[in-house]
Amino acid sequence: MELLNIVKKVSDEIIKNKEYLTDLDREIGDGDHGVNLARGFEKISEELPKMEGMKPADVFMKMTMLLMSNVGGASGALYSTALMKGGAVLKKYSEVTPEVMVETWDEMIKGIQMRGKAVKGEKTMLDTQIPAFEEFKKSVEEGKSLKESFELASEKAKLGMESTKDIIATKGRASYLGERSIGHIDPGSMSSYIIIKTISDELNK
Known part of the structure; x- marks a missing residue:
């Protein structure tokens, strides 16, 4: 199942x-x-x-539970909330089309925003996720393939991740540093970039 191959590759890259x-x-x-x-x-x-053999929605829910119970800190809460919201969307559909992926990713980002009480431009994973999603949505609406849409999203994710170097952190522990947080890439934006790029690389194999 392609989804499980992607999840395996994402897991490997995060561990690496x-x-x-x-x-x-x-x-x-x-x-x-x-x-x-x-x-x-x-x-x-x-x-x-x-x-093996699970529906995509159930894979998302299983991952939600595993992250919730094994990952401490903000990242565990944010990523598991995203997966839970995404899983709820996937449950409504029998087939995962590019349009369903748009709705799924949109809900995942809303989950992150709700949980983290953050918006784009605050030096968080949203600075990677939002530009990548917007590019993905635009590409799908233009009729581009899932592979091509993810490839273009991955490019925007990279730019978004790199932009966090120039942002003063206003969320989380990094916000205590104020201006001294400039010059550093946000770790959440980097892990988001790794995930998006890995998905794109796998789809484009």
Whole structure:
């Protein structure tokens, strides 16, 4: 099942980048982003064989539970909320079309905004997610394929992630640093970029 292959690859990439994400977080946050996320995705990776034959909505819900119970800190709450909201959308459909993906991703972002009480431009994962989603939505509406839409979204995700270097943090532990948070990439925006780029790479294989 393609979804499970993508989840496996995303898990591998997060685990592989554990130290890097933790180093980014050490500069402006609690220093646990990579360690926490990797713990959650290690669990997801272990449980993947049990997800064979599951509907996409159920895969999302299973991942939600695994992240909730294994990832501490804000990242666990944000990513699991996103998956829970996305799973609720997928439940309504028998087929995952590009249009369904647009609705799913939109709800996931709303979940992150609701949970994190953040908007774009505050040096968070939303600075990666929102530009990527907007590009994805536009591409799907223009009739581009899922692969092409994700590829274009991935490019915008990269620009969004890089933009966090120039933003003063106003959310989370990084906000205590004020102007000293400038010059550092937000770890949540980087993990979001890794996830989006990995999905795009897998679809384009």
